[in-house]
Amino acid sequence: MLNFTDVTIRRGPRVLFAGATFGLFRGEKIGITGENGSGKSSLMALVRGELHADAGTFEMPSNLAVAHVSQELDATEQAAIEFVLDGDAELRDIERRIAAAEARDDGNKLGELHAQYAAVGGYDARSRAGQLLHGLGFAAADEQRPVRDFSGGWRVRLNVAQALMCRSDLLLLDEPTNHLDLDAILWLEGWLRDYPGTLLLIAHDREFLDRVVNRIVNIEHGQARAWRGNYSAFEEQRAADLAQQTALYTRQQRQIQHMQAFVDRFRAQATKARQAQSRLKALERMQVIQLAHVDSPFEFAFPEPAKLPRPLLAVDKQAVRYGERTVLEGVSLTISPGDRIALLGPNGAGKSTAIKLLAGAVPATGGVRTEAQDLQVGYFAQHQLEQLTVEDSALLNLKRFGGARAARATEQELRDFLAGFGFRGDRVFEPVAPFSGGEKARLMLALVSYLAPNLLLLDEPTNHLDLEMRQALAMAMQDYTGAVVMVSHDRHLLRTVADQLYVVNGGRMQPFDGDLDDYAAWLAAVQQQEKAAAQAQGGGSAAAAEPADSAESRRQKRREDAERRKALGPLKARIVKAEKELDALSVRLAAVQEQLASPDIYSEAAKDRLKQLLAQQTQLARDTQRVETEWMAANEELEALQARLDEDAGPQAS
Numbered sequence: 001m002l003n004f005t006d007v008t009i010r011r012g013p014r015v016l017f018a019g020a021t022f023g024l025f026r027g028e029k030i031g032i033t034g035e036n037g038s039g040k041s042s043l044m045a046l047v048r049g050e051l052h053a054d055a056g057t058f059e060m061p062s063n064l065a066v067a068h069v070s071q072e073l074d075a076t077e078q079a080a081i082e083f084v085l086d087g088d089a090e091l092r093d094i095e096r097r098i099a100a101a102e103a104r105d106d107g108n109k110l111g112e113l114h115a116q117y118a119a120v121g122g123y124d125a126r127s128r129a130g131q132l133l134h135g136l137g138f139a140a141a142d143e144q145r146p147v148r149d150f151s152g153g154w155r156v157r158l159n160v161a162q163a164l165m166c167r168s169d170l171l172l173l174d175e176p177t178n179h180l181d182l183d184a185i186l187w188l189e190g191w192l193r194d195y196p197g198t199l200l201l202i203a204h205d206r207e208f209l210d211r212v213v214n215r216i217v218n219i220e221h222g223q224a225r226a227w228r229g230n231y232s233a234f235e236e237q238r239a240a241d242l243a244q245q246t247a248l249y250t251r252q253q254r255q256i257q258h259m260q261a262f263v264d265r266f267r268a269q270a271t272k273a274r275q276a277q278s279r280l281k282a283l284e285r286m287q288v289i290q291l292a293h294v295d296s297p298f299e300f301a302f303p304e305p306a307k308l309p310r311p312l313l314a315v316d317k318q319a320v321r322y323g324e325r326t327v328l329e330g331v332s333l334t335i336s337p338g339d340r341i342a343l344l345g346p347n348g349a350g351k352s353t354a355i356k357l358l359a360g361a362v363p364a365t366g367g368v369r370t371e372a373q374d375l376q377v378g379y380f381a382q383h384q385l386e387q388l389t390v391e392d393s394a395l396l397n398l399k400r401f402g403g404a405r406a407a408r409a410t411e412q413e414l415r416d417f418l419a420g421f422g423f424r425g426d427r428v429f430e431p432v433a434p435f436s437g438g439e440k441a442r443l444m445l446a447l448v449s450y451l452a453p454n455l456l457l458l459d460e461p462t463n464h465l466d467l468e469m470r471q472a473l474a475m476a477m478q479d480y481t482g483a484v485v486m487v488s489h490d491r492h493l494l495r496t497v498a499d500q501l502y503v504v505n506g507g508r509m510q511p512f513d514g515d516l517d518d519y520a521a522w523l524a525a526v527q528q529q530e531k532a533a534a535q536a537q538g539g540g541s542a543a544a545a546e547p548a549d550s551a552e553s554r555r556q557k558r559r560e561d562a563e564r565r566k567a568l569g570p571l572k573a574r575i576v577k578a579e580k581e582l583d584a585l586s587v588r589l590a591a592v593q594e595q596l597a598s599p600d601i602y603s604e605a606a607k608d609r610l611k612q613l614l615a616q617q618t619q620l621a622r623d624t625q626r627v628e629t630e631w632m633a634a635n636e637e638l639e640a641l642q643a644r645l646d647e648d649a650g651p652q653a654s
Contacts (some may be wrong), residue, residue: 002198016038020223032202121167314368315368340484346523395411417446474492478496
């Protein structure tokens with residue numbers, strides 16, 4: 001469906017990736033991964049036709065209906081639901097033609113157009129748009145609000161809803177979870193799993209990728225390569241490849257030992273059954289994950305706090321009110337060193353307000369707040385990016401923000417600290433203004449951590465961060481001796497860091513006795529109750545009965561089914577042949593890799609043999625990719641044929 005052959009993409013003089021050769025097939029859900037600036041969005045722009053390959057060829061069918069999320073949204077008076085309905089261009093075109101036919105009083109044309117309108121789902125389109133808005137966190141009252149009334153993050157959600165409204169063959173989503181909370185992400189996950197078309201998705205949320213995609217295109221070190229399976233499967237395969245590189249062996253072993261020591265320490269201390277089990281499961285995966293990130297550009301640790309008083313902070317029966325509206329009440333929480341607390345809750349329930357309350361950034365009404373004498377808070381929130389002086393460099397921002405500690409440090413010490421957050425070489429001297437959102441978020445995390453706080457309050461710290469930086473942040477928080485309270489939609493971060501969960505809902509903040517899977521089930525139950533209540537109040541409309549097929553139509557279907565059944569045999573034979581070839585290639589490739597794993601092959605005397613083996617490995621990899629492409633194409637055809645036969649057989653069987 002989408003074919004890349006020796007594709008090279010440049011940004012100015014810089015090559016983002018070169019020699020990309022792979023095929024993506026109809027119905028696949030593909031995750032595009034890689035560090036910020038590697039070329040993910042450029043690859044997506046190539047598919048959209050907004051740029052052309054600098055070398056090689058990219059091909060896709062010309063008749064595909066393609067949907068993507070617009071990067072901008074004009075502040076218009078148009079109602080939100082009307083904006084979402086605009087995503088179905090064919091529906092809107094038929095509506096315009098119906099209006100024109102009505103103006104001409106053309107009854108024959110109106111009959112034809114209303115039939116087309118029904119065929120494209122026009123009569124339930126408004127309901128479909130409302131469901132999209134609700135799933136993405138909008139209230140029913142928001143449907144008629146003008147677009148200009150929504151803030152930037154909510155306008156992004158409107159753009160996502162409009163893209164989902166399109167009845168597309170190919171859906172392109174570039175970081176759709178950045179402005180979504182966990183509830184909306186869980187809904188979007190389910191929607192995308194059921195999406196029947198081909199999906200290209202850029203995301204930095206590990207669990208989101210695992211639950212949605214079945215193929216990965218990873219861009220790194222100037223290469224774009226396709227892998228089968230979800231993100232975890234990709235990490236395992238990539239870890240196996242990296243493990244063969246002897247230059248990384250020492251660092252790899254050191255980091256594995258570090259992870260194992262942490263797992264052992266946690267096992268000995270875990271007492272909370274459900275939450276501990278969830279975290280241990282995540283930690284058991286981390287050795288594989290760590291292997292796949294041994295060459296990460298990010299490696300940092302939060303500085304050791306000067307003092308760790310116990311408790312650090314206690315709030316008792318506090319409330320937050322905005323005017324006459326009570327957002328939170330009865331908030332009671334005691335935070336001690338080593339605590340790892342995550343706040344969950346539906347959209348708009350007050351999670352960010354709870355973080356602000358703990359940070360002292362909003363005034364509390366009533367109750368008692370008790371701070372330790374040596375409390376040092378590090379508070380990170382998205383709006384704090386505005387505190388950066390964008391005309392200055394990262395180094396100057398650190399010198400100013402770091403106060404007396406930064407004044408005592410040498411420039412080299414400050415540069416070494418920034419290097420752990422990915423700012424190296426002359427990058428530390430460049431103005432912050434042109435930095436990407438991810439780079440600014442990394443810099444703000446660096447500034448917050450430099451002050452060595454003993455309490456970290458993090459409100460969506462992973463927005464705009466790529467997978468490598470998220471992994472480094474999770475590692476750093478595991479070793480951190482202070483306390484952490486965070487709001488995040490990144491479930492991998494929550495699973496590997498948090499061991500206490502609180503739910504903010506209905507103006508209350510209360511402990512949650514369960515893990516993230518329990519929370520997802522709880523949330524689904526709450527939403528089901530709300531839906532049932534809404535239906536009880538508003539009633540529902542019966543679905544229109546579908547017209548029966550004509551006799552001629554049924555005969556035509558039988559003829560088509562007969563042709564399809566004839567094609568099943570040759571397709572199955574192609575699949576069996578490809579599988580045998582893949583098995584043979586796998587055996588040969590394993591033999592070559594076994595020889596490459598031997599230390600002797602890297603000696604001076606074996607130089608020629610090493611070249612031969614590397615050439616064989618390259619050729620076998622190419623052959624494997626070619627046969628995999630043939631195998632997947634045949635499977636795609638077989639599944640499509642079988643699905644159509646099963647679909648046609650369904651009504652007869654009933």
